[in-house]
Amino acid sequence: MIEKFGQYFILMGNLFVRRERFKVYFRLTVDECIHIGVDSLLIVAIVSSFIGAVTCIQTAANLVSPLIPSYIIASVTREMTLLELAPTFTCVVLAGKVGSNIASQLGTMRISEQIDALEVMGINSASYLILPKILGSIITIPMLVTISAFLSLLGGFVAGIATGALTAKEYIQGIQSDFIAFNVPFALIKAFVFAFLISSISAYQGYYTKGGAFQVGQSSTTAVVNSCIALLVFDYLLAQLLL
Amino acid sequence: MIECKNIHKSFNGKQILKNVSGVFDQGKTNLIIGASGTGKSVLLKCLVGLVQPDEGEILYDGRPFNHATNQEKQSIRREIGMLFQGGALFDSKTVEENVMFPLEMLSTMSKSEKSDRVHFCLQRVGLDHAAKRLPSEISGGMAKRVGIARAIVMNPKYLYCDEPNSGLDPQTSIRIDNLIQEITHEYEMTTVVVTHDMNSMLEIGEHIIFMFQGEKIWEGTKEVILDNKVSALQDFIFANKLIRDMKEHS
Ligand SMILES: Nc1ncnc2c1ncn2[C@@H]1O[C@H](COP(=O)(O)OP(=O)(O)O)[C@@H](O)[C@H]1O
Numbered sequence: 001m002i003e004k005f006g007q008y009f010i011l012m013g014n015l016f017v018r019r020e021r022f023k024v025y026f027r028l029t030v031d032e033c034i035h036i037g038v039d040s041l042l043i044v045a046i047v048s049s050f051i052g053a054v055t056c057i058q059t060a061a062n063l064v065s066p067l068i069p070s071y072i073i074a075s076v077t078r079e080m081t082l083l084e085l086a087p088t089f090t091c092v093v094l095a096g097k098v099g100s101n102i103a104s105q106l107g108t109m110r111i112s113e114q115i116d117a118l119e120v121m122g123i124n125s126a127s128y129l130i131l132p133k134i135l136g137s138i139i140t141i142p143m144l145v146t147i148s149a150f151l152s153l154l155g156g157f158v159a160g161i162a163t164g165a166l167t168a169k170e171y172i173q174g175i176q177s178d179f180i181a182f183n184v185p186f187a188l189i190k191a192f193v194f195a196f197l198i199s200s201i202s203a204y205q206g207y208y209t210k211g212g213a214f215q216v217g218q219s220s221t222t223a224v225v226n227s228c229i230a231l232l233v234f235d236y237l238l239a240q241l242l243l
Numbered sequence: 244m245i246e247c248k249n250i251h252k253s254f255n256g257k258q259i260l261k262n263v264s265g266v267f268d269q270g271k272t273n274l275i276i277g278a279s280g281t282g283k284s285v286l287l288k289c290l291v292g293l294v295q296p297d298e299g300e301i302l303y304d305g306r307p308f309n310h311a312t313n314q315e316k317q318s319i320r321r322e323i324g325m326l327f328q329g330g331a332l333f334d335s336k337t338v339e340e341n342v343m344f345p346l347e348m349l350s351t352m353s354k355s356e357k358s359d360r361v362h363f364c365l366q367r368v369g370l371d372h373a374a375k376r377l378p379s380e381i382s383g384g385m386a387k388r389v390g391i392a393r394a395i396v397m398n399p400k401y402l403y404c405d406e407p408n409s410g411l412d413p414q415t416s417i418r419i420d421n422l423i424q425e426i427t428h429e430y431e432m433t434t435v436v437v438t439h440d441m442n443s444m445l446e447i448g449e450h451i452i453f454m455f456q457g458e459k460i461w462e463g464t465k466e467v468i469l470d471n472k473v474s475a476l477q478d479f480i481f482a483n484k485l486i487r488d489m490k491e492h493s
């Protein structure tokens with residue numbers, strides 16, 4: 001266990017020694033941004049719209065007292081989605097999608113000796129393969145989380161009006177009242193940290209795969225599980241540190 | 244010339260290489276032969292630095308390798324070409340891009356020089372027509388030839404091949420063997436080939452090292468290997484009926 005942590009940190013250190021030319025990384029990082037970011041838009045959009053909608057309906061169902069004004073439903077939806085659901089839920093979904101992809105790609109490259117081939121050419125395989133994935137993730141995942149936050153508020157809006165829980169005017173009033181501006185950078189900090197955790201942990205699992213196809217599958221599962229655990233632990237730590 | 248001196252290597256307490264020494268000469272195809280699981284691949288990985296030996300010394304034309312700094316290792320590695328057992332082609336890149344890859348990463352050539360060099364190497368292995376195909380769309384023998392093209396594209400001084408003809412039909416095997424030998428002579432390379440193929444041994448074995456349970460127990464050439472007096476080596480080569488017959492008739 002401790003050995004694994006050590007190996008992980010050594011790998012992270014290795015990303016920054018013996019690097020190739022900047023141009024090489026630039027092109028690879030753009031590729032990864034498309035692969036990780038653009039290709040995840042649809043799933044993120046679907047997940048966040050539904051989260052917003054469900055949060056709004058559930059809040060409305062629970063706030064039955066006539067003493068509480070309806071616009072509070074929108075405020076609660078905003079707090080829930082912006083702070084926790086948009087960044088954390090989106091990243092858990094991305095840990096499944098992006099994490100398993102990274103781990104299985106690197107695992108396959110390891111068992112088919114493609115990583116050895118890079119090393120024999122005198123190329124730092126860790127930095128060549130992993131750095132662009134980490135950069136691509138920490139560039140695009142915060143963007144995805146921003147979109148997700150917006151879409152979950154929109155989902156809540158649509159659901160709130162469709163079910164007649166509150167009017168459009170009340171919803172707009174609700175999401176503006178008592179708004180804490182720091183929640184936006186906080187959500188982005190979370191997204192940034194989660195992006196690093198997902199990409200680096202999955203890359204670590206894939207890069208050190210040993211064996212055959214069966215072990216590639218195992219690495220990919222372990223990558224998703226470990227990313228999710230790390231993500232939730234850091235979710236808790238960041239909440240305690242920054243709120 | 245590549246030298247290895249007293250190489251020892253264990254994995255999880257199990258000794259795989261026991262005091263292996265050898266000299267691989269320039270301009271020759273040097274063979275490492277032996278049964279499966281005797282540590283041939285591990286020895287090759289020690290030689291290229293993918294595995295760090297526990298003890299011993301590896302020298303490339305007198306330059307120490309395994310105890311060198313990363314910088315020195317890297318500069319020696321850029322003179323090494325290697326053909327992996329399964330080809331180890333990058334499966335997201337076409338044949339052409341695979342061969343181009345080392346040039347893209349490591350050379351300062353212009354675009355047209357790179358492209359000329361790639362097509363020269365592909366022609367050399369007879370695969371210019373398959374340049375645009377993906378590794379998943381070509382046969383095993385073709386993948387090995389692409390592997391050879393990629394290994395020689397940087398004009399290496401040292402060429403390693405791990406079982407270049409495993410899993411190939413006899414005719415394709417011989418073509419690959421001859422290709423490796425021709426390239427070795429043409430460019431005066433130091434070539435090390437791991438194999439357990441009898442045909443290759445008798446065809447291109449200009450210098451042969453026989454490994455048995457992690458040790459080097461015989462060394463010689465294809466001309467004298469049939470007259471050896473080592474029982475393990477006799478068991479190994481005379482397991483093949485054709486060679487048994489050949490020995491009886493001579
Ligand atoms: N990375 C490794 N970890 C543990 N054992 C290994 C490793 N690589 C090779 N071995 C063991 O070393 C022995 C020799 O393997 P190898 O060199 O691949 O044989 P071959 O002569 O067929 O190429 C085998 O028993 C194998 O299990």
Ligand SMILES: [Mg+2]
Pocket residue numbers: 283284405406
């Ligand atoms: Mg082998």
